Amino acid sequence: MTRLYRRYILPPLLDRAMSDRRISRYRRPVLAPAIGRVLEIGFGTGANLSHYPESVRQLEIVEPDAALHARAERRVAKSTCEVIVHPLSAEHLPFDASSFDTVVSTFTLCSIADVDSALREVHRVLKPGGQLLFLEHGLSPEEGVARWQHRLTPIQKVIGGGCHLNRPVRSLIERAGLKVQSSDYEERYAPKLPKIVSWLTSGVAKKTAG
Numbered sequence: 001m002t003r004l005y006r007r008y009i010l011p012p013l014l015d016r017a018m019s020d021r022r023i024s025r026y027r028r029p030v031l032a033p034a035i036g037r038v039l040e041i042g043f044g045t046g047a048n049l050s051h052y053p054e055s056v057r058q059l060e061i062v063e064p065d066a067a068l069h070a071r072a073e074r075r076v077a078k079s080t081c082e083v084i085v086h087p088l089s090a091e092h093l094p095f096d097a098s099s100f101d102t103v104v105s106t107f108t109l110c111s112i113a114d115v116d117s118a119l120r121e122v123h124r125v126l127k128p129g130g131q132l133l134f135l136e137h138g139l140s141p142e143e144g145v146a147r148w149q150h151r152l153t154p155i156q157k158v159i160g161g162g163c164h165l166n167r168p169v170r171s172l173i174e175r176a177g178l179k180v181q182s183s184d185y186e187e188r189y190a191p192k193l194p195k196i197v198s199w200l201t202s203g204v205a206k207k208t209a210g
């Protein structure tokens, strides 16, 4: 049942949710600084693709879920950006250290099983001075909302393909040694969505040189 759900039911649901204007309006500004060699982890159904700056002509992506990726193919075919697909998990990246200028993660850190390992890998593959561009939902600073996020995460993991409602995004990124740039950092509830899913954190985190 779970396999059938993840293969046939979750992909269209996720595609619709990730294309919803209430959250997709944040994608373009977050992706605007993307430069150089770019890696996106958890590409999903490709909802970011049309929001990259035109200067990004080639994108490498990591996506372990073939059913989700099948839904991305329509967008990839329409795009002028070349997409190089790595059907893998972000916990073990097959790339040399210090080989990317930009890594992108949007609504993905919630779903990676071993998120600390994945962020350590992001740190490893970024060049010194390289940047992680992130847009994630996570743990609300409001105690009452956070309590419900903790309570509902076990259910959300089942219906949302491993998604946790209660991850402290900024501290996870900083724990991996990346420095969140305060000038770009933003956190807020996306309007018109339940608070348990809409506490959004976005910005740029850099791998410091040396």
Ligand SMILES: C[S@@+](CC[C@H](N)C(=O)[O-])C[C@H]1O[C@@H](n2cnc3c(N)ncnc32)[C@H](O)[C@@H]1O
Residues within 6 Å of the ligand: 014, 018, 041, 042, 043, 044, 045, 046, 047, 048, 062, 063, 064, 065, 068, 088, 089, 090, 091, 105, 106, 107, 108, 111, 112, 113, 114, 162, 163
């Ligand atoms: C909620 S979807 C977000 C998709 C896309 N990033 C977006 O913004 O629309 C979460 C994504 O994380 C991916 N994911 C889950 N575990 C992962 C892992 N270990 N490594 C990389 N991606 C993973 C899922 O397959 C899915 O594509």
